[in-house]
Amino acid sequence: MKLVGIMILLLVAGGYQPMAAQAKKSTANPIERMEPMNWWVGMKNPSLQLLVYGKDIAAYRPEISYPGVEIEKVVTTTNPNYQFIYLNIGKDTRPGEMDIVFKKGNKTAFAWKYPLLAREENSAAREGFNNSDVVYLLMPDRFANGNPANDSHPDVIEKADRKSLNGRHGGDIQGIIDHLDYLNDLGITALWSTPLMEDNMPTTSYHTYAISDYYKIDPRYGTNEDYKRLSAEAKKRGIKLIMDVVTNHSGSAHWWMKDLPSADWIHQFDQFTRSNYRIGTVTDPYASEADRTLNTKGWFDTSMPDLNQNNPLLMDYLIQNAIWWIEYADLGGLRIDTYPYNHRKPMSEFNRRVMEEYPDFNIVGETWVHEPIEVAYWQKDALNPDGYNSELPAVMDFPLLDALTVFTKEKQGWDTGIMRPYVNFSRDYVYPYPYNLLIFADNHDTERIWEVLDGKIPDFKLIFTLLSTTRGIPQIYYGTEIMMRGKKQKGDGDIRRDFPGGWPGDKVNAFTAEGRTAEQNEVYDFMKKLLDWRKENPVIHTGGLKHFVPEDEVYVYFRYNDDKTVMVVLNNSDEDARTIDTKRFSEMLNGFTAGKDVISGKEIRNIQDSLTIPAKTAMVIELE
Template identity: 50%
Template sequence: MKKILLLLLASTFSFAQIDRMEPPNWWADMNLNQVQVMFYGKNIAQNKVSVSNGVVITDVRKTENPNYLFVTIDTKNISAQQLVFTFQNGKKSFAKNFEIRPRKPQSKFRKSYDSSDVIYLLMPDRFANGNPNNDSSNDTQEKGNRSEPGGRHGGDIEGIIKNLDYLKNLGVTAVWPTPLCEDNDERHSYHGYGQSDVYRIDPRYGTNEDYVRMSQELHKRGMKNIMDYVTNHWGWQHWMYKDLPTYDWIHQFPGYSQSNYRMTTQFDTNASQIDAEKCMDGWFVKSMPDLNQSNPLVLQYLTQNAIWWIEYADLDGFRVDTYSYNDKTGIAQWTKAITDEYPNFNIVGEVWMHDQAQMAYWQKDSKIGAIESYNSHLPSVMDFTLHDAFGTVFNEDKAQWDKGIIKVYDNFVNDFLYPNPNSILTFIENHDTQRFNHLYNDIRKYKMAMTILATVRGIPQVYYGSEIGMKGNKDNGDADIRHDFPGGWNGDSNNAFTDAGRTSEQKAYHDFTAQLLNWRKNKQVIHSGKTTHYVPENNVYVYFRYNENESVMVVVNNSTEKQTFKTSRFKENILNYKSGKDVLSGETFNLQNDISIEAKSSLILELN
């Protein structure tokens, strides 16, 4: 009996060898059934490993770092159950439980976001502070300090949950928070892109369970949860960076070398190899070590982590940061693995380029990529060229060959380059660009831009605070375009989350946005209809969205003068329709007569 007790004590003591096990669990009935379980602990690789219940270990991988052991198990046809990994080194042994959980019904075929949605991009730290008790935590370096523009301000998951009804009433159908996983940088960690633990929600935002609850609360309201996923890099405080599994887990030169940011080198047939490598393998910034997706262990780790979050938090989609800086073969394999697991799952990649052909290269089934037999498998890219046009066009009052509203028209001229233009993310601004309302400071121009955003092809994304007229100048630093949402903190003098708390200016912005987005919610003709547009005249852009059942005529007057135009020019789309009722004002226009439109304004006419 005494001997057994001593063995049990030894087993309990030895258990501490495992500091981390990732993923912490898996699910039954998954397409990805060769699961690579990473064990981390002091000299863990010295142990022999086995697993219970007849489960087959198909691979055991040791690296030059003895503190890691990568064990691949075959979970095909295994039901939900508790497995036990046993580690043995001579006479000493210890065990670690690993759960195979039951999968949610129809998880594989979950519906993702698409062109019927309106996505709301928010920065959790700057949106709302629902739980002031977690503004700082004992196990993260940077403490809450709202007085510092680039500091931690205390916004959190609870703040998002408390304001979901505000977003639903605004007309939003999907929420994209910037990364919520732990970012333990000592300063300016609020943005979340320098992650230090990709299996843990940052405690200053809440817990993993809070994140699951946020998904549940979104789903109760018929809304979707989009995770901002980072495949290209981690933060320099990532626990694994401090004890790398392999030298080539990250790109080494040796050590740090910054990216040249020249994404064109990824498909330029004339590019030098060194330039292509510097783009793809160079670090985004010095504090963000660049992950090596060409290393199979890294690629499997990232793939499993992404799928783990989808299953664990019941996610509805991804936005992938700096997509085109990844190893392009590795990121294509990562993307395909996820969309193989979830055929309807949408992923939008940040491909920040200024040429449609170059952006189209990165979309799934691109004919441009096919020239070199490349397919990213990426369903969606971000329409940065439309964003570029939005940034200048509304100050170009006089129509010229390449100035004025023609820029917006020209953006859609190149839709033939995209395999699926309706699955492109459109936006007037985001968390890395100038605030639209800073560029223009004119609600008329905001209304024109939002009218276009809400009625053209693609998946519209709005940036938090724009809907109440929030401004900010990126030239003053990123913190200036990431202000706290007024009313998100106890004691705020202005609460823009409520109708009574909004200033008259905030109310004007908000009410227009809510009217427009709520109208869009149920308009299938906008979600999936065809488009015909007309070359602008006198800085007036006219286009139609239509299907077999209905037609919408959109008119945008970007000139500084009232314009009148003949409707006969548009007879191929007006057809037998007699009148059009403006969604925004309720005014009805006779389509047999000339139409007049005020300067710097727009019409959305539902044709009857």
């Protein structure tokens, strides 16, 4: 839509509340924002873009006299209230506070003090989340309320209303910090929170995917300093922090929507135009340009203006924003929302530049398509017919999700029942890096797995055993360990319920064994046992995977390396125990005579002959 048309949406979004100026402004200093607010010396890429916003700022000429720093260029747009200053920061530049002097003609009009900081030691060598990790996904508004004083805040429109399924409930960063020991005890090693940046929409802002300030934590969650503290406290417990990044769209309440840097900053139409959500048009060789364009340029929702990643000024801004948060908060990973809706080539540059700064880092993209060949297209180094390389290290295994939510309910057929996960893994040849796939049974956008299974614990144990022992990086959705349910058809709020015990006055506290039911403790203890074991066994992280075609409802696969071999047996039959002839697996069992089931603790003898496994049961056997 045209800029005039956007004003209707902005009126719905509420009035613009600008962030406090970063320096005291005199009448002679028109600057309202300079972003990023600081930078670091010693970065791999010496270039830095400064977005400067203020009344008629384009009329001023910036100058810098700081050892090692030069102005490469100053870019202005059709909007005189912006200028983009590109700096070159030499490798020997020292940290300090530099003066950016703004002149009109030959006269100094005002100056801005800009901090250049020293990096933390070994910042560039940070390790991102990987296949040794287990990721816990939570929605901060629904996890725990550690600071009721910030449930509502004067700087943002929507106030707390816990009675509303789609309202703000008050969960916050302090609540997460308060329960890091709980996550550590469960066996979690990486934490992915849905976005924590400010979302100033008047309703349904709890999901925080309509960001109104990319450099500010939503005050109902806490402060930037709180987020940094969360990262530090998590790190003390061996937990990496993954930030949820939204590059496809901002929120319509974002401050720049009142005064866009340029008309092509967002995709505009004569009237509101929604995406067709047809991600497949990107890879479809026969797709019309109209369909492809609508997928990429259409708005995700009325409150989510679609950003134009083909604008190089915007792309530099988004890339630097991600790097700023990594450096500032000591992050261990990024998750990129709605990845295939972005323009492809600029996002390749996004990934390349982030990974250039942090070679051992990891970024996972939300790639919600249903065939492995479609998902693989978006992973770095995929052999795509069009030559496209996303430079995206990790993708999300939605095809496996499809298999996991169905197979326990079906009898084995040619490609149904227990065959579904087998078939899914048999197609891993399309992935350049199959071990760098995020694998999961549910998330904040899907039916909860306990709803899918109607609370059947044996079925869940099969699914979770598979997730814990196959290739990839397991992701657990908050509350799964206590059997939380939720129906997608009731709305997103139902699959994002409050964690019981996270709020003062909750009648039940499921963060403690005493507050959980016997069934909940059975599930929690089962998951903890597997996760603790997984953490200590590199064979599951990086070892080889060999599987055998399922027979008679039983799926058998092995994880192996030079030091260890593990045999996983899943019996999906809901009727009888199965006695399987293990001679079929001789190529993997050769040299082994016995084993021990990690789950039950049972010793197993004569494993080269036969093995009996009860109905709807999983076994994880360490071979001896």
